[in-house]
Amino acid sequence: MASSLLLCLLLCSYYAIAHGGNEHDFVVVPTSSFASEPACSAASSRATSAPNRASVPLAHRHGACAPSGATDKPSLAERLHRDRGRRNYIVSKASGRTTLLSEGGVSIPTSRGDAVDSLEYVVTLGIGTPAVEQTVLMDTGSDLSWVQCKPCNSSECYPQKDPLFDPSSSSTYTPIPCDTDACRDLGSDTYNHGCTNGTGPSLCQYGIRYGGGSTTVGLYSTETLTLKPGVSIKNFSFGCGFDQHGPYDKFDGLLGLGGAPESLVSQTTTLYGGAFSYCLPPGNSTAGFLALGAPSNHTAGFVFTPLHRFPDVATFYMVTLAGISVGGKQLDIPPTVFSKGMIIDSGTVVTGLPATAYSALRSAFRSAMSAYPLLPRNDGLDTCYNLTGLSNVTVPKVALTFSGGATIDLDVPSGVLLEGCLAFVGGSSDSQVGIIGNVNQRTFEVLYDSGKGKVGFRPGAC
Structure with missing residues (x-):
């Protein structure tokens, strides 16, 4: 056990040197964390409270x-x-x-x-x-x-x-x-x-x-x-x-x-x-929360980015992505690639990026995960890994930076990997709007504040 952990730490150091980051930009993850727990664990949600706030x-x-009790879970291919x-x-x-x-x-x-x-x-x-x-x-x-x-x-x-x-x-x-x-x-x-x-x-x-x-x-x-x-x-x-x-x-x-x-x-x-928030739990066997209203201490623990709306489609909430980093290294993506904006959606699973942005992310992520064998494409996900027989996996951190400078480190592994696959896909071009899916949102309290015109992210909320 000790030798396995030492090997992982050595790998982290190797990746850091090879890719220009440091060991804090990589996370050693036990492969057991990819398996679902059979029973509901105690809720660890930390919804910020306020007199005019209701949380469920x-x-x-x-x-x-x-x-209502768990129903038969569809396969990954069906979900995708x-x-x-x-x-x-x-x-x-x-x-x-x-x-x-x-x-x-x-x-x-x-x-x-x-x-x-x-x-x-x-x-x-x-x-x-x-x-x-x-x-x-x-x-x-x-x-x-x-x-x-x-x-x-x-x-x-x-x-x-x-x-x-x-x-x-x-x-x-x-x-x-x-x-x-x-x-x-x-x-x-x-x-x-x-x-x-x-x-x-x-x-x-x-x-x-x-x-x-x-x-x-x-x-x-x-x-x-x-x-x-x-x-x-x-x-x-x-x-x-x-x-x-x-x-x-x-x-x-x-x-x-x-x-x-x-x-x-x-x-x-x-x-x-006009404000609400939610926290999507890291796994299927833990609980999160949905809350109406904004926290009393509105800025405590949150980073914010401006909220945009489509002129003729009032339903969707949109933000502007400004950059992506992998393993602590900022990717070379022209800002114009993100000009169409990104819809934040609780019902979409996998994040859809403009083609140029996804190509850069995929290349950097595969390079950082080069010690692990790739699997064939899985119904749209093309960066999946064979982790059979491994006790631990070293995963690079992925960070999203939004307009205004708000940066969030996605939870590792739940906010980056979906059943061993990178939870992103690329669009056919850079000319259409992107979507931030619910995998990337896991463990964050995502606060939609239409009244103040901003979206906030608070890490470690559930």
């Missing part, structure tokens, strides 16, 4: 800490396939390209990625009075929140572990009438609101069709949303879904955290100032 636990949907679809869709939407698909004679705009199955993190909230617990996927790339509602039979709704929300049992549920500003503001070009055609009052309908063909249709409604005991949001606008189709997987709905008016963040601006 967050977990990976396929991990042991998921409130879904992830690529989501990433491609976000890029196309950011470029102003929208596709209309038909569902039951009604045109519903395609929203988000290849499928809802590309989303990975869940939170448990209460909806209605009395509150009914619902486990929902959180998504910074979506705006309208929804849950499945009664009366839904097996042909109209997919199976979920929690009881379906029953609006007739809630004293605070109200469907939104069709001829109202709230319904008109939903926007036919976004969620294709329509009106019910029955004998009773005409009610507002919403419809979303995701890129992979999954759909949700129902009544646009208001209800009390309970974040935790004693902390509730009254008259929260959401979708009460009565017709869902697609490869959904046990979760009860979706929580939209985007920047458009329909999102939870926008609806609670008067309460929480």
